[in-house]
Amino acid sequence: MSEVSLLEAVNMALHHEMEHDPDVVVLGEDVGVNGGVFRATVGLRDKFGFKRVIDTPLAEGLIAGVAVGMATQGLKPVAEFQFQGFIFPGMEQIICQAARMRNRTRGRLACPIVYRSPYGAGIHSPEHHSESIEALFAHIPGLRVVIPSSPKRAYGLLLSAIRCPDPVLFFEPDRIYRSVKSQVDDDGVGLPLDVCYTLRPGRDITVVGWGACLQEILRASAVLAEQDIQCEVIDLATIKPLDMATILASVRKTGRLLVVHEACGSFGVGAEIVARVCEEAATVLKAPPKRLTGVDAAVPYYRNEAYYLIDEQDIVDAARNLMESWT
DSSP: OEEEEHHHHHHHHHHHHHHHOTTEEEEETTSSSSOOTTSTTTTHHHHHOTTTEEEOOSOHHHHHHHHHHHHHTTOEEEEEOSSGGGOGGGHHHIIIIITTHHHHTTTSOOOOOEEEEEEOSOSSOOGGGSOOOHHHHHTSTTOEEEOOOSHHHHHHHHHHHHHOSSOEEEEEEGGGTTTOEEEEOOSOOOOOSSOOEEEEOOSSEEEEEOTTHHHHHHHHHHHHHHTTOOEEEEEOOEEESOOHHHHHHHHHHHSOEEEEEEEESTTOHHHHHHHHHHHHHGGGOSSOOEEEEEOSSOOOOGGGHHHHSOOHHHHHHHHHHHHHSOO
16 A cells, blocks of 8 residues: 555546546546646556547537547546636536436436546636636536545545446545645545545534545644544535535534535535534534635635635634534
């Protein structure tokens, strides 16, 4: 078992599935010769050839649409968008074709596609390289939305996403592509989709997050533990469908909920989680649930990025405020 970065774990998963399943193909801008903008697909073209690792024109609508055609004809395409902010030209194909294929054909055709994309702020890029728009896709029936927060989960969840018979949006937090490393065994064992992962048990506050934010959440939880505030940290992992059973079980134990996400607050995933908790577990709450989110504005240029991103101290302060709320 070797220690790898999140980016290397993605590459490992792609290598494994392409080696063991000849129906898996990779397509996107610069995925072949250059190995991808972040080098997530490096080595694939040399090993599997240009017919399975396909460099496309700079045309996101084409990438999304060709992947639909491939999927309905027995292939398992993994289509890469260079950044999440470039995915908009492909949304018509993703939403109107991929997401609806199983329903439209009454189950005759499946649509096993993975649409991969790096996302999020923190890499000193303009706003269209830094967006967090997972909530847009989570609103669409027929789509799964998956976001890993560690190399191990990136490897296992991507394997399961490729093996899934329905379309999956797989968003990779580029801020921690190379900064977070852990041991990952290249054993081909997928992690289950549609479930949360409890990263730290606790008795006082349930803290839910996903993607890069988990790094700040875990550090903040360690600080709070020194102040005798025990946070139960939950990695959402699959944004859609939500594993509310795990979240509700935790809230019923702690009585307090804090949801942390980088995306702007209005109409976000955090609002959905808070609404469901209030609907199904309001009587056990010891304090009003709280969201700690990005502001309702475009991600600023790099000199002001730190003001936009949530840091460890923000989470510590929010948790302490929750503990001081009514009981």
